[in-house]
């Protein structure tokens with residue numbers, strides 16, 4: 451029978467209660483016995499009370515041994531796609547004591563050998579190891595080809611498929627379409643990467659949806675898998691894939707887009723950087739350290755991304771209109787004032803050339 455962490459918790463809480471109660475009983479008993487000893491000077495009575503305490507502690511110790519349940523065996527997690535993010539997530543799996551198998555288009559056997567992981571050159575060989583969890587960490591663009599190339603027949607019937615893709619509706623629909631119905635499906639998105647998570651994962655958001663998990667062993671394995679991130683300190687956010695994609699387009703995709711735009715300005719550090727400018731430099735650096743495939747995936751595989759690009763474009767136009775609108779007002783005033791009003795003639799300043807200004811706002 452599988453006994454999970456909650457059972458252990460309740461067991462320990464019960465034991466604590468018993469200890470408190472028995473402690474009080476022993477204390478009260480002791481006081482009574484001590485009073486008797488003082489009154490009748492029966493030394494033997496005091497000795498008996500001490501022996502009684504020892505017995506009680508022994509029984510409690512035995513109880514504790516019974517209640518301390520063994521923790522479940524480590525999971526065998528197969529990371530498919532062992533690039534930048536695959537390696538980063540695998541380090542967390544190892545830290546939590548799980549077995550990491552890996553396969554990828556490129557050869558990462560040296561890295562795996564030196565990090566206590568097992569690399570397989572072929573998907574077939576890896577699946578023969580019968581992992582508990584298949585964790586898809588390939589690029590968004592290659593995921594469909596990668597998933598379809600997995601030999602499902604070699605896997606256990608209760609295998610769980612999980613992914614870390616930065617878009618969520620796409621892998622969920624793909625899994626539901628191509629996987630055998632008995633396989634579990636849990637879609638996740640760690641909202642951090644090798645850069646933002648380099649000093650630990652504490653308080654970093656981890657989005658997940660248990661899409662299709664059956665009761666019993668599969669549910670326990672899924673809980674054990676999610677606990678890896680919980681135990682690393684992540685802020686666990688249960689959310690539907692649709693909701694994730696809506697939020698991510700308005701936040702992550704916008705962030706990446708601004709970073710990409712800024713990278714085309716070739717911004718450089720100056721001796722008088724403001725805090726705001728430092729933030730922009732940091733954002734640019736962070737964004738371009740991710741592959742363009744990732745960014746293109748955020749756009750192509752999130753139904754809300756196009757709307758966000760259009761919103762961004764409109765917002766930029768609005769800001770430009772505000773700036774140039776003011777300039778036009780000033781210019782118009784000057785043009786009008788050039789015409790002698792109430793017998794006055796105003797000279798147009800040299801710097802404001804109406805032709806250039808009008809053409810720049812077209």
Ligand SMILES: NC(=O)c1ccc[n+]([C@@H]2O[C@H](COP(=O)([O-])OP(=O)(O)OC[C@H]3O[C@@H](n4cnc5c(N)ncnc54)[C@H](OP(=O)(O)O)[C@@H]3O)[C@@H](O)[C@H]2O)c1
Nearest residue numbers: 531532533534535554555556588589590592615616643741
């Ligand atoms: N980077 C992040 O901060 C971050 C955060 C959260 C989630 N994610 C997600 O994690 C996944 C991996 O991201 P990433 O940063 O490592 O960069 P990526 O460029 O999105 O993906 C690189 C991975 O995809 C594999 N790949 C690329 N093209 C392939 C193809 N044609 N066939 C088979 N495999 C192919 C690469 O394999 P090889 O290395 O063997 O070539 C590598 O493992 C993505 O789905 C991304 O959305 C990334």
